[in-house]
Amino acid sequence: MECHEGGYKAKRVVLKEMDFFGTSNAAKAGGGDKRPEVVELDDDIKLGIDTRLDLGITQTDIDEDKASAGHGEVLSHTEDKQTAEKLAILRAEVEQKNVENQNLKKILGQVTNNYTSLRMHLSTFLQQQQQQNKVYQNPIKECNRDKMANGQDGGNESTPIQMIDCSSGSRDNQDNSKERLKRKINGLGECDEDDRGKSSSMNRQEDCTKQGQERTKIPRLNGGPEEGESQHEMTMRRARVSVRARSEASMISDGCQWRKYGQKMAKGNPCPRAYYRCTMGTSCPVRKQVQRCAEDKSILITTYEGQHNHPLPAAAMAMASTTSAAASMLVAGTMPSGDGIMSYPTNLLSRTILPGLPTLATISASAPFPTITLDLTNPPPTPSGGPPPPNNTNNSPFANGPQLNFALQQLLRQALNNQTRVSNTDNHQQQQQQRVQIDELSPSSSNNGSQAALAADPNLVRAVAAAISSIIGNSVQPQDNYGSSDNNATNSSSTCNVEGNTSLGLTN
DNA sequence: CGACTTTGACCCGCGC
DNA sequence: GCGCGGGTCAAAGTCG
Ligand SMILES: [Zn+2]
Numbered sequence: 001m002e003c004h005e006g007g008y009k010a011k012r013v014v015l016k017e018m019d020f021f022g023t024s025n026a027a028k029a030g031g032g033d034k035r036p037e038v039v040e041l042d043d044d045i046k047l048g049i050d051t052r053l054d055l056g057i058t059q060t061d062i063d064e065d066k067a068s069a070g071h072g073e074v075l076s077h078t079e080d081k082q083t084a085e086k087l088a089i090l091r092a093e094v095e096q097k098n099v100e101n102q103n104l105k106k107i108l109g110q111v112t113n114n115y116t117s118l119r120m121h122l123s124t125f126l127q128q129q130q131q132q133n134k135v136y137q138n139p140i141k142e143c144n145r146d147k148m149a150n151g152q153d154g155g156n157e158s159t160p161i162q163m164i165d166c167s168s169g170s171r172d173n174q175d176n177s178k179e180r181l182k183r184k185i186n187g188l189g190e191c192d193e194d195d196r197g198k199s200s201s202m203n204r205q206e207d208c209t210k211q212g213q214e215r216t217k218i219p220r221l222n223g224g225p226e227e228g229e230s231q232h233e234m235t236m237r238r239a240r241v242s243v244r245a246r247s248e249a250s251m252i253s254d255g256c257q258w259r260k261y262g263q264k265m266a267k268g269n270p271c272p273r274a275y276y277r278c279t280m281g282t283s284c285p286v287r288k289q290v291q292r293c294a295e296d297k298s299i300l301i302t303t304y305e306g307q308h309n310h311p312l313p314a315a316a317m318a319m320a321s322t323t324s325a326a327a328s329m330l331v332a333g334t335m336p337s338g339d340g341i342m343s344y345p346t347n348l349l350s351r352t353i354l355p356g357l358p359t360l361a362t363i364s365a366s367a368p369f370p371t372i373t374l375d376l377t378n379p380p381p382t383p384s385g386g387p388p389p390p391n392n393t394n395n396s397p398f399a400n401g402p403q404l405n406f407a408l409q410q411l412l413r414q415a416l417n418n419q420t421r422v423s424n425t426d427n428h429q430q431q432q433q434q435r436v437q438i439d440e441l442s443p444s445s446s447n448n449g450s451q452a453a454l455a456a457d458p459n460l461v462r463a464v465a466a467a468i469s470s471i472i473g474n475s476v477q478p479q480d481n482y483g484s485s486d487n488n489a490t491n492s493s494s495t496c497n498v499e500g501n502t503s504l505g506l507t508n
Numbered sequence: 509c510g511a512c513t514t515t516g517a518c519c520c521g522c523g524c
Numbered sequence: 525g526c527g528c529g530g531g532t533c534a535a536a537g538t539c540g
Contacts, residue, residue: 259511260514261513261533261534262515262533263515264529264532266529266530267528267529267530273530273531275531279512
């Protein structure tokens with residue numbers, strides 16, 4: 001009803017979006033491929049800043065002043081005046097040098113930042129490669145993969161093949177064709193990570209209309225016990241990220257273009273759930289669901305799913321990176337062991353508990369899909385603590401992970417800040433912000449208690465690295481702005497934060 | 509006229 | 525087998 005006020009009369013203009021990141025302008029600017037670093041350096045060059053550390057002259061002049069001051073009784077007032085003028089000039093010069101110094105520091109910081117980013121990205125990439133190698137080593141999966149790639153009927157095998165590649169867009173070129181192939185292949189149903197779950201409908205549609213094939217039963221994602229590897233893949237495929245934010249608007253402004261393709265009344269929630277599809281790309285598989293929280297209708301729950309197969313504007317990258325980071329964390333933390341779908345996160349995130357820290361992440365095995373909820377409805381995050389998200393369930397394995405939570409929190413905040421900055425076309429600040437972010441995560445920083453945990457727990461490091469990589473990817477790979485966000489459509493239920501979701505208490 | 513929203517219908521999986 | 529709920533499609537209508 002009015003929960004989702006998108007009343008048609010209200011219309012497009014009325015379809016007011018909460019300017020979540022203040023990116024309305026940036027979204028249109030769409031400079032996703034711009035490298036802030038370069039811009040700033042260019043600016044410095046244009047300004048003709050003298051980058052030489054030429055500070056000796058000033059010292060000499062000062063000494064001269066001192067010497068002349070020693071003969072003060074001899075000097076006349078005019079000489080005093082001259083000295084004063086000299087002093088003033090020298091001070092001005094010193095100030096100028098200071099400014100230059102600061103500029104140099106900035107540049108240095110940027111370079112350091114870039115270096116760190118590249119390192120993180122590289123490490124993440126290597127990790128992903130390792131994972132992929134593992135996948136390829138699995139003959140069964142390989143077989144399935146081939147079947148899918150060739151468009152052959154895979155029978156009832158439901159082994160999911162594709163994994164979410166949060167940081168690389170290597171698949172992007174193949175996405176469309178793969179998708180079509182997969183959709184033609186009914187039996188395999190959920191081959192594509194983007195459409196899994198929903199692919200059934202789409203498959204059905206195309207099959208019925210185009211091929212008229214008999215619809216072989218599409219095995220459910222969780223159908224049947226699979227080897228750990230498969231479960232891992234499935235977990236990755238089904239990772240979802242939803243964002244909770246207080247907004248009176250009907251939709252969050254995330255920089256992307258969305259087309260509404262459906263609306264349903266969800267059970268247990270008087271407010272309808274709207275379905276949107278990304279229209280920035282011709283066949284972008286990314287979808288999102290928007291729904292108001294039943295308990296608190298001022299809270300808007302936006303769930304992203306899928307991976308963009310097209311370049312994103314900077315404004316959209318912020319959100320995509322955020323969700324991607326969350327998904328990465330989820331993927332990294334949801335390595336299934338045995339039949340427990342979510343056993344891994346327990347080890348990863350619940351290792352340490354900081355009293356008073358708001359619960360940032362929750363996961364429940366009861367959830368149909370691994371879901372990360374980025375909770376932006378809470379007060380700003382402070383490592384010292386804060387009120388827990390209203391909807392967090394205590395029983396989830398992710399309930400306690402101060403280090404990672406805080407790190408991710410910072411990352412997400414950074415992403416959000418980045419987007420805000422992008423909207424202001426202030427790349428410089430964005431860079432600085434990013435640098436600060438990395439500094440916080442770096443071992444050299446002394447602010448977080450999370451450092452120790454990061455250093456001690458490789459899993460944690462991996463998770464954070466994956467999360468960082470997706471954000472860093474913005475600056476490192478401007479042209480591959482493929483936001484990978486697997487979000488959850490909160491299909492578990494329409495309530496605010498159902499159990500089974502991972503929720504990252506994120507405050508902005 | 510193109511892009512978009514609305515909305516009813518349809519399909520699917522799942523539980524009983 | 526049936527009903528329910530989630531997700532999607534597509535025709536119709538609206539807007540710029
Ligand atoms: Zn897209």
